[in-house]
Amino acid sequence: MDSDLKYIALFQDCDSTFLNALEAQKQRQNHKKGKVLFIYGDTAERFYFIKSGWVKLFRETLDGAQAVIDILPAGNFIGDTAIFENGVYPYSAEVAESAEIISLPLSNLKKEIENNNKLALNMLKAVAGYRRQLDKEIEHRSIQNASQRIGCFLLRLADQSKKNNVIIHLPYDKALVASRLGMQPETFSRALAKLREKTGICIKGATIEMDNLDQLVSYSCSACTSKFPCEDLQAAE
Amino acid sequence: MDSDLKYIALFQDCDSTFLNALEAQKQRQNHKKGKVLFIYGDTAERFYFIKSGWVKLFRETLDGAQAVIDILPAGNFIGDTAIFENGVYPYSAEVAESAEIISLPLSNLKKEIENNNKLALNMLKAVAGYRRQLDKEIEHRSIQNASQRIGCFLLRLADQSKKNNVIIHLPYDKALVASRLGMQPETFSRALAKLREKTGICIKGATIEMDNLDQLVSYSCSACTSKFPCEDLQAAE
DNA sequence: CGAGGGTTTGAAGTGCATCAAATAGTGTGG
C-alpha cells in the first residue's frame, strides 16, 4: 500500500476499525503548484496530510494583501484544527510546490479524538509543538534582521549532522521564501547577498553551499534566544 | 472557597479524586509586578493559573535583548505545555501587573491527561485556540503598521457590546504595551498620537475614550484579514 | 518638595518597502 495511514505518526495508536473507516474515505491526489486546497472561512469537511511537496497557508485582506502564515513540508496536517474553529478553516491553503496530498473527513477525526485518548494526546502534542514554532517565529521577526532570518532559515533546511560543505536547495521560489520570512522579494535578494558577504556562503541560483556552518551560526543565532541546534529544548540537568 | 479549581474551565470535566489531589498540592500567591515565576529552560515542576493580574511571557538573547511572546490576563494557564517540551519551560514568565497566581504540580496534570480524555480535549482546544491567536499575531505584525496595531489592541480591550463612548484603561505600562505589540516605547507614543489624529480617540494618561468605534475599526481593521468582531470564526451558512 | 520612574518630544540614522527597469532563467513552438 503506497500511502498507508497507519504509518503516519498521528495515527500511531489508533485501532484498525478507525483506520479502515478512514481509509475507505481517503482521497489521494497529486496537485501542481498553485492548486488551492481550501479557502479561509469555508466550512471544513475534510483535513489534509502532505505526503510530499509543500503547501502555503495564508490569509488575505480585502485589498488583496496576503499574509503568509507558514509553508509546510511533507509530514504535516492541514485543516485539522478546524474542529476547534466552529468547523471553519482558519486559513487558506495552496500548493506551493507540486504535492501529493491525502484528504480525509474531519468528522471521523472529530469523533475519534473524543473516544481515543491516545489520538487526542498525539494531536495535543502536535499542536503544542506548532504553537511553540509560531512563538519562535514571532521572536525571530522581532529581533532578527532580514539577513539573519534568512541564515536561520538556511540552517533549519540543512540537517545539522554535517558541519562543513553543506549543500542545500531552496525548496520553493525565492519570492515565496521571502514571504515566509516576512519580507519583500527585493529585500530577500539583497539580504541574501549581504549574508554571502558576511558568512562566505556560495549562491548559485536556488542552490546554496555552506562551507562553514559555524560562521552562519554565529551571524544568525546571535540574535536569537536559543542556542544553535535550536529544534528541541532539552531539560537542564 | 475563594479559588476553587473546579470552576476553572480546563478542569470542567475532571472527577473529584483528581481535583482533590490537585487541591492538596495547590499554592496560591499574590505577586507584585516584576516577580519572576520561572525562567526559560528551567526544569518544569509546576504550572500556573492566573487568577487576576497580568503575566508577561518572554525570552532573552545572550546580549540582553528581550522578545516578548505575550502578556496574558486572568484565566490563562502558563507553563502547562512544558509537558510537551521535555519538561522544560519554553519561555520565561514575569508578573507584569500585580497578580494572584495559583501554582499546581505538572506531574498530576501529565498523568491525568493520559487517562482523562475530556481533560485532554479541553487542553487541546485551549492550545489550538492559542495557536490561532499566535498566527494572527504574525499576520498583524506583517501587514498592520504601528498605529493600526495599537487600534486593534484597543478594540480587543474594549468589549464590543457598546458602539459608542467606550472608555478603557490600559491594563499595564505603555512601554509594556509597546513590547507586546512589537515596537519601541517611543514609537508607541508617537503612533498613539497619530491614531488620535486619525480616529478622534481621546487620550488621558492610561485612560482612553473612544467616542466612535466605527472610525477606529475602519482605520485598523482594513489592514487585517478578518472582519471586525474578530475573536471568533463563524461557520459560513 | 524632591527623587525616580514612566512618558513624550526632538533630531538623526537605518532598514526595509516601493517603484521601475535591467537581467537571468525557463519553457515553447518552429
Added chain:
DNA sequence: CCACACTATTTGATGCACTTCAAACCCTCG
C-alpha cells in the same frame, strides 16, 4: 537546437516607518 515569450530574480533610486540616542517633561509617592 534556436529564437521568442514569459516568469523569476536582481539591481538601482528613492521614500517612509520605525529605531536610536538624548533630553525634557510629567506624575507619583515618600
